[in-house]
Amino acid sequence: MYNIKLLNKISKIGLDVFDENYSYNEEMVNEDAILVRSASLHEYDFGENLKAIARAGAGVNNIPIDKCSEKGIVVFNTPGANANAVKELVLCALFLSSRKIIESIRWVDTLKDDQNVAKTAEKGKSNFVGPEIEGKTLGVIGLGAIGVNVANAAIKLGMKVKGYDPYIGVNAAWALSKHAKHAISLDEIYQECDYITIHIPSNSETKGFLNQDAFAQMKDGVKILNFARGDLVNNEDLLVNVANGKVGKYISDFAAPELIGQENIIILPHLGASTPESEDNCAKMAVKEVIEYLENGNIINSVNFPDVNQARISKTRLCIINKNVPNILANISKLFADHNLNIENMVNRSRGEYAYTIIDTNDEVRQDIIERIESAKGIVSVRSIVKE
Numbered sequence: 034m035y036n037i038k039l040l041n042k043i044s045k046i047g048l049d050v051f052d053e054n055y056s057y058n059e060e061m062v063n064e065d066a067i068l069v070r071s072a073s074l075h076e077y078d079f080g081e082n083l084k085a086i087a088r089a090g091a092g093v094n095n096i097p098i099d100k101c102s103e104k105g106i107v108v109f110n111t112p113g114a115n116a117n118a119v120k121e122l123v124l125c126a127l128f129l130s131s132r133k134i135i136e137s138i139r140w141v142d143t144l145k146d147d148q149n150v151a152k153t154a155e156k157g158k159s160n161f162v163g164p165e166i167e168g169k170t171l172g173v174i175g176l177g178a179i180g181v182n183v184a185n186a187a188i189k190l191g192m193k194v195k196g197y198d199p200y201i202g203v204n205a206a207w208a209l210s211k212h213a214k215h216a217i218s219l220d221e222i223y224q225e226c227d228y229i230t231i232h233i234p235s236n237s238e239t240k241g242f243l244n245q246d247a248f249a250q251m252k253d254g255v256k257i258l259n260f261a262r263g264d265l266v267n268n269e270d271l272l273v274n275v276a277n278g279k280v281g282k283y284i285s286d287f288a289a290p291e292l293i294g295q296e297n298i299i300i301l302p303h304l305g306a307s308t309p310e311s312e313d314n315c316a317k318m319a320v321k322e323v324i325e326y327l328e329n330g331n332i333i334n335s336v337n338f339p340d341v342n343q344a345r346i347s348k349t350r351l352c353i354i355n356k357n358v359p360n361i362l363a364n365i366s367k368l369f370a371d372h373n374l375n376i377e378n379m380v381n382r383s384r385g386e387y388a389y390t391i392i393d394t395n396d397e398v399r400q401d402i403i404e405r406i407e408s409a410k411g412i413v414s415v416r417s418i419v420k421e
């Protein structure tokens with residue numbers, strides 16, 4: 034029986050993927066795995082039994098990844114599972130940033146008691162003129178699952194698109210429309226784009242990514258969309274640039290006290306992934322990742338350990354998380370040989386400071402042997418999964 038702790042609301046369609054061997058709820062203790070969306074785990078007390086955290090979504094800045102790695106907790110996310118939902122909201126924001134839709138709706142609402150409302154509305158419409166997006170240039174910073182979707186959709190809407198991502202992945206590069214232009218520097222994005230949308234993760238390197246230096250280079254009246262994370266933008270610098278008209282409109286999915294009620298700033302309550310489709314997709318993917326890891330030790334879509342996905346070919350599988358240092362495998366192999374244990378299959382992959390090893394055997398691996406592996410230098414954790 035596996036215990037799963039739920040933080041945030043995880044879609045039932047996803048939870049239904051668990052079979053009778055799983056018990057899940059929000060009060061779970063001694064959990065084997067956590068399913069989470071945006072709840073912060075930075076102050077969370079990770080129990081000894083915790084093996085995996087699956088983020089039903091993309092951004093993992095709510096999870097202390099280094100601490101998890103040190104403890105041998107594998108962190109997963111669900112790449113691309115909510116990308117379409119975010120893309121659709123970004124497209125909406127693109128229109129909101131261009132045509133004065135929100136402002137005009139607010140104004141019409143004030144005309145409730147006006148008996149000549151139709152005439153008044155017609156008369157007032159000239160205050161809400163806004164440009165078309167067709168033919169304008171959109172700069173997309175970050176060409177991952179969301180950025181590529183946004184870029185391709187904007188091209189279909191007749192925009193010119195410039196994309197910037199020095200670390201673009203192979204799949205994203207294949208998926209990106211051939212009509213998107215490759216910007217080789219951020220300067221090019223800042224100086225040439227009428228609209229800029231940012232789709233990169235929040236981490237120690239990207240905090241305050243859009244700051245005074247960036248704003249200073251941008252076109253007057255540029256429209257900026259932030260559906261990635263609030264802290265990618267330096268709000269102090271932003272407010273100065275909205276006030277002086279350099280930034281014509283800022284639309285963000287992330288609230289902050291200083292941004293509320295400001296002219297030319299529109300804030301949504303983190304709605305990017307809040308569609309039934311995306312909530313189901315993310316939950317299903319996250320649950321499957323957890324099941325595969327708990328039952329077979331296979332790692333798919335981890336953000337802190339290498340992906341390793343091996344079919345089970347034997348009764349016993351040892352899953353070893355270790356520091357990426359010499360001699361680990363040699364010591365384990367020797368221990369196996371000393372105890373006359375035969376290795377059917379062995380896979381070792383590393384990622385940064387850590388590595389993951391799967392050993393399949395048909396022999397019984399006694400607890401004292403597991404403990405000897407566990408106590409060796411550089412070993413973070415050892416798990417034996419036996420399938421009858």
Ligand SMILES: NC(=O)C1=CN([C@@H]2O[C@H](COP(=O)(O)OP(=O)(O)OC[C@H]3O[C@@H](n4cnc5c(N)ncnc54)[C@H](O)[C@@H]3O)[C@@H](O)[C@H]2O)C=CC1
Pocket residue numbers: 090091092093112113115116119174175176177178179180197198199200201202205232233234235239260261262286303304305306307
């Ligand atoms: N508003 C919402 O509800 C949602 C927000 N997000 C946010 O959007 C972010 C992006 O999501 P996905 O596209 O699914 O992730 P992704 O991992 O597919 O794409 C991120 C892209 O950013 C690029 N990148 C990283 N650092 C960069 C830099 N310094 N300059 C340029 N490019 C850089 C990477 O190479 C990658 O291609 C997430 O990390 C999350 O914070 C994601 C989903 C929903």
Ligand SMILES: O=C(O)C(=O)COP(=O)(O)O
Pocket residue numbers: 070071089090091092093115303305306307
């Ligand atoms: O996937 C992401 O990174 C998101 O920001 C979505 O967050 P949510 O799952 O809606 O709390």
